[in-house]
Amino acid sequence: MSILSKLFGVRLGALMGKEFNQIRRDRRLAISLVIPPTLQLLLFGFALNATIDHLHLGIVDLDHTLQSRDLISNMTESGAFVLGGSYLSVNQLGEAISQGKIDAGLVIPVDFQRDLSRGRQSTVQILLNAMNANTAAIAQGYSEGVLQNWNLHAQIVRTSAPPMKPKGRIILHPAFLFNPGLVSTWFIVTGTFGVLLMLNGSLISSASMIKEREAGTIEQLLMTPASTTEIIVAKIAPLFLLLCWMILLATTLIRFVFGVPFRGNLLLVEAGAALCVLCGIGIGTVIATFTRSAQQAQLMSFFVNPPLSVLSGSLTPVEAMPHWLQPVTLINPLRHFGIITRAVLLKGSGLETLWPNFLVLIVFTVVMLSFSVWRFRKQLG
């Protein structure tokens, strides 16, 4: 108590002491600070995975020769496709695709080997269930890659065709930087981090603001000599400190459970996270000033939260959104926090490249907090 009073002045210190005592007595709040974020982070991190592999490939081999079997084994041996079954006719294959038993089909024509040995071009058909555009795009790129590779070897091995003027080939060497193992949880977890801070920050702050109003104790606070700004600051500061614990908890999980490398300066991420939490508190306070009961506040958050998290690039890349929608994401604080987390943790970027994102976060936080103070004052006055 006395320390708080010395630090913030008597009134503010006393108000903060009151908030701390209230929080300490509220066991449900303490639980809701620890359990939901941990659960959400684990669930999102483990359950959301965009990796496409083990697609079931159905095969119609009308040729039944060495060459056709070689192509089939090339297609199925390296992880993206696994053999899903052999079919006698294209019709049966089509039926299996429409019933969802297999995801893709490969049809090798009669005379496949004969055409090849005579130096003629042969055409195989690849059927892809393109319902899921992402899977289809990856499967398409993959099957073309396999064929290209196979062609390259085929030309070296069987060149019974008359020699031609050799043609140089472009060989593309892809290198995956920052995440050579292509672990997709790294992307999801670093994105979920911001969503968690923002959502829980706004939920908890709106709940605690509304509690005071529903209980009618807000009038008592107003009768004290404290100004509205002091009341709000005293409400926000303890919540902020509590939520900082959540930042630490989440960072620990990200580091030790998911094994995300921390390549850059961790302090930068924590600073961004603190801003993110303040933003969330601001949003929660604004929601609280627009609603009359806890129930309404929760319904309001159904309006606010899904767009905020979906239009942030946290779970799906921003570049995949329609072009007219992409600029909208620039005014979303979560977008900027996501950029900061990923750039610092995975790429080791520093403040010299991330200052615009920090700037936007700071501006958004200040605007949100002052707007909530203004709304609060207006409502009480």
Added chain:
Amino acid sequence: MRRIFAQTTKELTQITRDRLAVTLALILPMCLLLLLGTAISLTVTALPIVVQDLDDSSASREFIDAFRASQTFHVVAWPVDRPPVQAFVANQARAVLIIPQHFGRDLARGVNTETQLMIDATDANTAKLVQGYAGEIVAAYMNRDDGGGATRPASVKAEIRLWYNPGRESKKFYGPGIFVLGISMFPPLLAALAMSKEGEQKTILQVYVSSISAHEFLLGKILAFMLIAFAEWLLMMILLYTWFGLTIVGDPTPLLVATVLYTFCVASFGTMLGAAIPSQAAAIQAVALGGFLLVFLLSGLIFPVQNIPPGLRWVSGIVWGRYYIEIVRDALLQGGGWPAMWFNVLMIGLIGSFFYFMAWKRMRRMQLSA
């Protein structure tokens, strides 16, 4: 029967009195469908790529033009004297293509030339897409007719047919998913609120002293929320037909049967939670957890169910939304009909009956606590 309908009418009157609830029930699902259905996608376009051309010949420039012409990449300028990897650190590019010296000369001489493509793999899925697209561009560039006439065509050519969604439009896949999410969230939310209100305000006691039986009471309530769910279904179906460009392909009967069962399932789910939790705020949280988190995460809505680790995958086997998502996608895109979908319809029916049974059991116990 008459008592069931009377209960339904009472329930609907109560809901229409609350302006916020009506908006929530009818407008919010449509907004959600429009927003999420359009915004969620994993297939990127116009990714910024930096090209470092160390050759600067006509061949290399032609090669770069092939990248420039693609929809996936957007070539951005980068100063020659700065190392290209810094473009990643500064978030200016997602890929870097390096064309070596003597690129054109080697190609003309018939020597293989090696180019490097560095990909920012922070997002593993996008990195894989980039690799695939770049490979396709290179293949197309090499197979182009450059007037020489002496090129040997690739010995095996692939004819790729994309079924069910030939334009590879993401919204046709995610639209039906969000459609199901909407139906899984809002009707149970309203049902849970209505039921927990009876417990909170103790009006449940009046029900007990009346002559209505537990089954009649529950069925009447559930029927009301089924009607709301069905209204949402119709409104969102209109959006799917117009904005998302989907139509029902094949046999519509599995979808219709499943829809009746699914609306029953979600309404029973909400009623069950409402009966179990006699506090409105806590009931909302429970529905948000069950209706939103489970159906959003463990149903294959965005990411395939096969990718969920085996320890968690069994959970998705009891997520009711998962079966309905498969049915809706089948009806609107694939057209597999009863042979493909009979099991899903059965599962929805089973899960729905379980929820109803639990609601009935809780309902009998509510009397004691009230």
